[in-house]
Each structure stands twice: as C-alpha cells, then as structure tokens.
Amino acid sequence: NVKLVASKTSAVTVENKEQLAELTIYKEGQVLTGAEVSENGTVFQYENRRQKNAVYNVYAGADTFTADLPVDGKYYVKEIFAPDGFVTTEEVQEFTFEYAGEDQTEVSYDFTFENQPTTVELTKTDLTTGKELPGAHLKVTDSDGNIVDEWTSTEESHVIKELVVGKEYTMTETKPADGYVTAESITFTVENTAEVQKHEMKDDVTKVEISKTDITGETEIPGAKLTILDKDDQVVESWTSTEEAHYIEKLPIGKYTLREEQAPKGYLLTADVTFEVKDTGEIQKVAMKDDTAKGKVILNKTDKSSGEPLKGVEFELRDSKGKVLETLKTDAAGHAESKLYEIATFKNGKYDTAI
Incomplete structure (x- = not known):
C-alpha cells in the first residue's frame, strides 16, 4: 500500500502567501520492506504553477517521505526500482491533491502496488x-x-x-x-x-565404438561373443560381432572390461581389454584383436628295438598340395618341432576351410 497523507498549513504572516500542504507517503507491504535505499524506491511527481515536474524519490527502506507541496496540484506515484527479486511495476497511480477546508488538517489517499517476482x-x-x-x-x-x-x-x-x-x-x-x-x-x-x-x-550422450578384428587390426571378425562388464563385474551389454564395429551410446562415464566369451571358429580367445568411458561427446574407440589358431608338428624318433632316441633323422613337412614347408631334424633326444602354421584358411576375416 502507498498511503498519501496531506496536512494543511496556514499562513501566519501578514504577507499574502500561497497555501501549502504537507504530504507524507508510506510504502507498505512485505515485498517492499527492508530494501536498500540506493536500489529501491518509488517516484512521487507533481505538477503545479510554481514548479513543473519536480520529482521526489521515496525509498522502500524509509518509513516515510515528507515534502511541502502546493494544494490543488496534479500528482502521480510510480515505482522506479523494485526490491531485490521483484520486477518493477509499470503501473502509475494518479491523483489531484485538493484542498479539504481549513478545519481538516490531513487528506489521505490509499494506493496498492503489487510487485511480481x-x-x-x-x-x-x-x-x-x-x-x-x-x-x-x-x-x-x-x-x-x-x-x-x-x-x-x-x-x-x-x-x-x-x-x-x-x-x-x-x-x-x-x-x-x-x-x-x-x-x-x-x-x-x-x-x-x-x-x-x-x-x-x-x-550429449557418450559414444563408444568397439572393434573385433584379426591380429592386423584391419578386418572385422564376425562370430565372436563379447560382453562388457562394469567396475562391479555386472554385465552391461552382450552381442555377437559382425563385419561392422559395434556402436554403443549412453555408457555412463567410468571404467569397463571388454571380455571375449567365445572366439570365432579358427581364432583364439583374447585376454580381457580394460577401457574407460571419458567425459566427452566424441566417439571413443576400443579395439580387441584375435589371433588365428595355429599348430605345429612334434616328432620323437626312437630305435624300434632298443627304444633309444635317434639323432639326425630328417623329415619333410609338406602342405596338402605337397609343397615342402620345412625340413625337420631330430636332436640327441630324437625330438624335433616345426614352426607354427595356420590350421585353416580364412576369407574376409572368416574361417574358410581346415588345412
């Protein structure tokens, strides 16, 4: 509420002076109390014959504002600063301060201004x-x-x-x-x-791309059964690899383990791969490489009669087409081992035929 109170003052000298009124303005209401004087207030403005557009600031932090104003002037009240957290109202309250007679010392006006937060x-x-x-x-x-x-x-x-x-x-x-x-x-x-x-x-969401490739890292291997475990060894996601990398979104930021449950035919199981999903919207790439299954020939040569090992005996290791791969020669213990060889052929990363 804005309360305007006027009290008449009479001339007490022999000079012919204009009659004046005393105006007191009260800013009331919860939203208007306790504000800083330098930041909150209400403008009181009037028009009269003696002085045009004189402006008085009435602050919310003050209890009253008093000004000697001429009677029969036109006035308005508006807010120029709202209390902290509230919006300055654009509302203007107008009134005319009329003389109420010599026996009435005060003339009161009541106004309501509402501030929106x-x-x-x-x-x-x-x-x-x-x-x-x-x-x-x-x-x-x-x-x-x-x-x-x-x-x-x-x-x-x-x-x-x-x-x-x-x-x-x-x-x-x-x-x-x-x-x-x-x-x-x-x-x-x-x-x-x-x-x-x-x-x-x-x-943005996290993005992880998991590749299951051969040992070269260039060819995706289909058929591997893979699982992602979180830091508590709980399964987050499982899938079977294809010829395309596996794409996952919305993995929470943190550490994970990529585990191969079953290798594709012709390949060996790979050890677990640990990785961390970082706080970034970029695609984070994780790779697991499988080596192909390989085998070798182990020979032990002994004398049939005595059972004694035979040293220096040579053998030729040939492929299915008769091509000599290497020559094996027994040592003093009659033992010989070949190199490692693929046990199958592969085409586009897939097991093709056994050798």
Missing part, C-alpha cells in the same frame, strides 16, 4: 531428442560464486523465483545423468520482466 525456468534436455533429462546434478551461482540453488533434474523444468534483476548468474552441471556428457556452463542475466525467462542446457 522474477521467474527463471531452467531446462535440462537431451541434445538429440530435446526431452527433459532427469538425473543430472545442477547448481546456479551468482557473480561472486555464491550458490543460489542446487537440484537434481527431473522430467520437469526447474523454476527459480526472486533472482535479482540485472544480475548475472551461472548454471553449472556438477554431475551429468548416467550415459551423458557434462555440458558447458550457461551464463544469463535476469531481465526486468514478469514473464518467465527460459534458459536451456543440452547434454
């Missing part, structure tokens, strides 16, 4: 779908780094009221939702409007 709506969305993203930890800080609000995102946008007009705030993601990447902070300035001020922060 500022309203900021902060949304946390999926970069691709644009839908609200629950599970992210967020905070808003002022320009001095003081935390204004903290929350965990839900399927609804987050609303903050009574942020100070003209001040700068920063929205920061302290922990992304599982499977998402930490977004860059957003800085915004609160405007002097009662309309909802909307700001959006978008999160």
